[in-house]
Amino acid sequence: MVKICCIGAGYVGGPTMAMIAYKCPDVQVVVVDISASRINAWNSDHLPIFEPGLDDVVKSCRNKNLFFSTDVEAHIADSEIIFVSVNTPTKTRGLGAGKAADLTYWESAARMIADVAKTDKIVVEKSTVPVKTAEAIEKILTHNSKGVNFQILSNPEFLAEGTAMDDLAKPDRVLIGGRETPQGQKAVAALKAVYAKWIPENQIITMNLWSAELSKLAANAFLAQRISSINAMSALCEATGADVTEVAYAVGKDTRIGSRFLNASVGFGGSCFQKDILNLVYICECNGLPEVANYWRQVVQINDYQKARFVNRVVASMFNTVSGKKIAVLGFAFKKDTGDTRETPAIDVCLGLLGDKAQLSIYDPQVTEDQIGRDLATNKFDWDHPAHLVPTDPTAKKSVTKASNAYEAAKGAHGVCIMTEWDEFKTLDYQKIYDGMEKPAFFYDGRNVINVEALRKIGFIVYSVGKPLDPWMKDLPAAA
Ligand code: NAD
Ligand code: UDX
Numbered sequence: 001m002v003k004i005c006c007i008g009a010g011y012v013g014g015p016t017m018a019m020i021a022y023k024c025p026d027v028q029v030v031v032v033d034i035s036a037s038r039i040n041a042w043n044s045d046h047l048p049i050f051e052p053g054l055d056d057v058v059k060s061c062r063n064k065n066l067f068f069s070t071d072v073e074a075h076i077a078d079s080e081i082i083f084v085s086v087n088t089p090t091k092t093r094g095l096g097a098g099k100a101a102d103l104t105y106w107e108s109a110a111r112m113i114a115d116v117a118k119t120d121k122i123v124v125e126k127s128t129v130p131v132k133t134a135e136a137i138e139k140i141l142t143h144n145s146k147g148v149n150f151q152i153l154s155n156p157e158f159l160a161e162g163t164a165m166d167d168l169a170k171p172d173r174v175l176i177g178g179r180e181t182p183q184g185q186k187a188v189a190a191l192k193a194v195y196a197k198w199i200p201e202n203q204i205i206t207m208n209l210w211s212a213e214l215s216k217l218a219a220n221a222f223l224a225q226r227i228s229s230i231n232a233m234s235a236l237c238e239a240t241g242a243d244v245t246e247v248a249y250a251v252g253k254d255t256r257i258g259s260r261f262l263n264a265s266v267g268f269g270g271s272c273f274q275k276d277i278l279n280l281v282y283i284c285e286c287n288g289l290p291e292v293a294n295y296w297r298q299v300v301q302i303n304d305y306q307k308a309r310f311v312n313r314v315v316a317s318m319f320n321t322v323s324g325k326k327i328a329v330l331g332f333a334f335k336k337d338t339g340d341t342r343e344t345p346a347i348d349v350c351l352g353l354l355g356d357k358a359q360l361s362i363y364d365p366q367v368t369e370d371q372i373g374r375d376l377a378t379n380k381f382d383w384d385h386p387a388h389l390v391p392t393d394p395t396a397k398k399s400v401t402k403a404s405n406a407y408e409a410a411k412g413a414h415g416v417c418i419m420t421e422w423d424e425f426k427t428l429d430y431q432k433i434y435d436g437m438e439k440p441a442f443f444y445d446g447r448n449v450i451n452v453e454a455l456r457k458i459g460f461i462v463y464s465v466g467k468p469l470d471p472w473m474k475d476l477p478a479a480a
Contacts, residue, residue, distance in 0.1 A: 002027045002194070005079035007109045009033035009042055009068060011049055011164070011271070011340065012126060012157050013085035018057045019168040021066035023198040028065050030079070032072040042068035050339040050366050053165035077116045081191065083155075084109050085126035090275045099282035101130050101275070110137050114144035122187045125154045128276055130283055131214040134177075151187035153178045154209050156216030161270065162337030174204045177212025217280045221296055224273040226261045228302040234264040234466030235309060244466025245448060264466040266349060266419060266446030267306040269334030271342035274300055306465075307345050310417075311352030313463050314444050316476040318415060323357035326438075328409035331420025331447075332364035332372055339366035345446070346419040347375050350400070353417075360400045363409040365422060369402035376400060407433060415442035421449045434458045440472075 002024075006017045009031045021029040033039050041048035043062070047055060058066065069075055076082055086105035091097050106127060113123060123141065125134060134152045141150040154177035159167040174195045178188035188206050195204050207215075230248055237244040244264040252259030268274075277300050284293035315322055334344035341347070350360055354376070362372055403409035406425065410416050410433045418425055426449050434441050443455055445464040455462045461472045 002081065003079040004029045004081045004083065004194070005075040006031045006083040006085055006126070007033075007072065007076070007112075008083075008085035008087070008105075008127070009035070009038050009048075010085065010087065011051075011161060012159065013083070014042060014047070014049060014058075015051055015054055015159065015164045015168060016085065016126065016157060017083070018054065018061065018066060019165065020194060021061040021064075022057045023169075024194060025065055027194060028067075029061075030067045030069055030075040032069050032075050034070070034072065036070050039068045039070045050337075051161065051164045052337055057165060072112060073116045076113055076121075077118060079121070080119075081122045081124060081194070082113060083124045083126045084113075085157075088127045088129055088275075089271075090278055096282050099278040099285075101128075101279045101282075103129065103133065103136075106133070106137070107140060110140045111144065113150075114141045114146075117148045117150070118146070120149040120151075122151050122153060122190060124191060125152065125213070126157055128156060128216050128220070128272065128279075129154075129213060130279055131210050131217065133213060134209045149183070151179065151183055152209070153187055153191055154212035154216075155191060156212060158216075158219065161340055162335055169198070171199065171203065174199055175212050175215055176204065176206045177209040178206070180208060217276050217283075220272055220276040221280055221299065223261055224268055224277055224303070225296075225299045227263075227265065227268045227273075228299045228306075230262045230264045231267065231306045231465075232302050234306075237264075237466040238469055241468050243468060247466075264448060265306075265345070266310045266465060267303045267345040269342070269344040269346075271340070274303070274343055304348075307348040308352065310345075310444070310446055310465070311349055311356075312477065313473065314353065314415060314417065314442070315356050317461065317463065317473050318442055321356060322353055322414070324359065325414040326359045326361060326412055327353055328403070328406070328413040328416040329360055329362040330364075330406050330409060330416060330418045330425055331422050332362055332367045332375075333420050333422075336420055336422045339364075339368075339371075341367055341371055341375050344375070344419070349417065349419060349446070350376055354399055358399065361403045361409040361413065362400060363403040363406050364420065365424065372400065372402060407436070411436045412438065414438045415444060417444045418447050418449060421447040425449050430455055430460070431458055434460060 004027055006013045013031055017029045017031045038048050086109050088101045088106060091100045091102040134154055138152050156175055158171060176188050176191055178184040192204050233247055234244040248262040251257055252262050277296050281293045281297045329350060332344060332346045333339055333341055353360060406428050441460050443460040443462045448464050452462050452464050452467055461470050463473060
């Protein structure tokens, strides 16, 4: 039986390994983590992450060929293939702070592997890492090796949260990068054999290590760039009376461009896009390519502009102040079908509104009150990335409450902001919401999920990103 160990039981390690165990009953998979609470949750009825379809897959394999453990050393020693799926956040201090990837967790995982390995290992980069990381990892492993041979592979993950299980079951492609030596190619073949159990071979792409590492950063940069492109257009749509949904439809009909990932929004969030682009910017700078760095930096800057623009729309239209006004925030997660709030645009929008002394009532079906409290109290870095619309205000916590549903959040509110495109927001009784609000009742849709005309008919003053402006907002300042 092939034995696989995965270091890091997070949003990637957990679902990815569950899918391997599910599709490969003859492979034993152990997911290890230094966080005992995370491992306990993986072994319980309440998994640590919400992901549609994940529960069923985990339950069908857990304690058969899928295990979760804190015994990191023993399982590393025991396995032939070791995935490393630890977090690689943006550095917040020191050299490259605010841009470079922090590889502390990766390095400590590599040192641990070198320390305990007594047999040859294939070490797989699952985390998203800067191009050339495999070279650094190779050095750590070989300089600390006790006569053991290590092969490093790059196997970046392309799943998106909320659709992770479908993405893993039917990926567009699987990427495996390895050294172009006989041993390197043998390792590539061994990993390919695992994926080939359920993925057609022509979708498993093999290439050199550096191409595989860079392809992941490039893919995320291209995806985020599409969103910033359509969001930049949304500002122009608002200024001219064009409708961004119609523009996106027309543009996306060109098969060279394609229709997906062109939804204008309050901005992209999530743990990957911003981090990976900033990392790309840093790599470009380090390689003496300031023009290339600036090109990609702009994708993040437009994203910040979009969030700030949204806050300005809210405040400017409500008589230039939201001080003391209750504002309902519907959705806090960075997208629907996840409880993840990392880099959610809701944080910046809420902080912007709190900066103007609003009283926020937040409802999200998956995000806890504690999480919201932590997110709104955490200082973000602001080196060359001034996402922060206001400095974190320690008294702001008192101005935030968590509601148990959308109606409670909106009761007595002056305005409602949609921050996440949860399906349930499409079918709310908006007449009931309107009746319970202060008048004039304002509605700001950051995800273009509601029917603007229907809400205007009810009586709302409506702003929806990139849509023709309500006459109320036409002459108000719009720029961030
Ligand atoms: P995460 O923070 O959810 O999980 C990482 C886990 O690694 C944590 O539970 C942490 O405790 C554990 N860990 C850290 N150091 C460890 C060590 N030395 N030994 C054992 N455990 C350790 O992160 P994530 O969202 O799963 O992302 C992991 C990587 O995958 C990142 O590089 C990310 O960029 C990449 N990625 C993420 C996504 C996504 O949608 N979240 C998609 C593709 C790629
Ligand atoms: C992303 C990549 O899609 C995935 O391939 C990679 O492995 C990890 O990063 P994720 O961040 O989980 O996945 O979700 P994604 O669907 O890409 O959405 C990211 C953000 O962009 C969300 O805030 C989403 O709401 C926003 N978005 C997405 C838009 O604003 N408009 C769109 O058209 C698409």
